[in-house]
Amino acid sequence: MSFDVDVELRRGDFALAVAFQASTGLTALFGPSGAGKTSVLNMIAGVLKPARGRIAVDGQVLFDSVAGVNLKPEHRKVGYIFQDARLFPHLSVRDNLLYGYKLTGAAGRYAAPDHIIEVLGIGALLERQPGSLSGGEQQRVAVGRAILTSPRLLLMDEPLASLDDARKQEILPYIEQLRDDVKIPILYVTHTRAEVDRLAAAVIGIENGRVTS
């Protein structure tokens, strides 16, 4: 499995033009704050429209400005883990986990709830409300919620940035295990060198809206 991205975006003074390819395994999108990393993820997820470009996963076009293709976020089968976990506060952990799972057709599912809950170690939290969880627990639930939609591509936007060091160490093994467990490309945004070294098989550097390496 692989995906291609070639997008351009303008926002006032800021111009972004990024093109890269990535395949199964974890690819780090590495660069300083404000480099445009999150914008790239938003464009792949379909919540931000590029001014020009093309995005394709496994040969299926998600966006193509020339051909006039722009799939809605719900049709892209792209999992998105945000910096803030964004769990739904009115739903239990269980209902959060199954929110997207239930919307995924049985034929397209490869992730099973029992297995993912075990891998992430969140079995004891299922009946709790998100507001009562620690930051690390919330982020693990958010990871599970995205994986359970059986995406063909996973986007992670600085999933550890809002956590302290102890919590980071708590979550890193789960991300590693997940990376080896699901056979899909993962695009992992970070500005921390240590996370790149530990997790990534490939690195794409971004600075001022341009690919540097």
Added chain:
Amino acid sequence: MFELSPAEWEAVGLSLKVGLWSTLLSLPPGFFLAYVLARFQFPLKSLLSGVVYMPLVLPPVVTGLMLLMLFGTRGPAGRFLYDVFGITVAFRWTGAALAAAIMGLPLMVRAMRLSIEAVDTRLEIASRTLGAGWWRAFFTITLPLSMPGIIAGAILSFAKSFGEFGATITFVSNIPGETQTLPIAIYSFLQSPDGEGPAVRLAILSVIVSVAAIIGSEWMERRAISRIRTST
């Protein structure tokens, strides 16, 4: 001491009927207006919110007069309702419900708008990336999270409708059993000799309803806020 006469019961019953109908009537447009004002930026937005909130600051008698000119038997809207649906609102309890709905709308829209603004749109984006279409995200995320504000707005609108006086008496007059709601009955009792007793009894009743509504809606608002705070 707190025995109500049939005439007083009639006024209370009519106020309840008017309050319920006007609240039900204003819920769909009220929510729509609140959503548009909370989520969209567009030209003339301040004009729209000005029109919605106008009954709050306008003398009620002016609102009643405008309703009379629009929805009276010779008014354009009144004629339309009669020709198309066979409905007459002038000097009927339905007109009282309409006047009450207009007067309660600003309170309803304000409460709903605040609670819709408090719903984090990033949660809706998260729901879209999980496979939900716009409508599903609306019904499973936006609507339940703003529900306390919707209920609070409905309670406030009901309380306002239950006790609306100025616009109602101007628009549909003072007809016992048809348009003589609780506050209008209080006013009428005060015009007659020995009417003070019934007037005070009805006044106490309306104080109870109003205070209960305020407490209820504040409780709902607090619940909304605490729910959203614990979600970070």
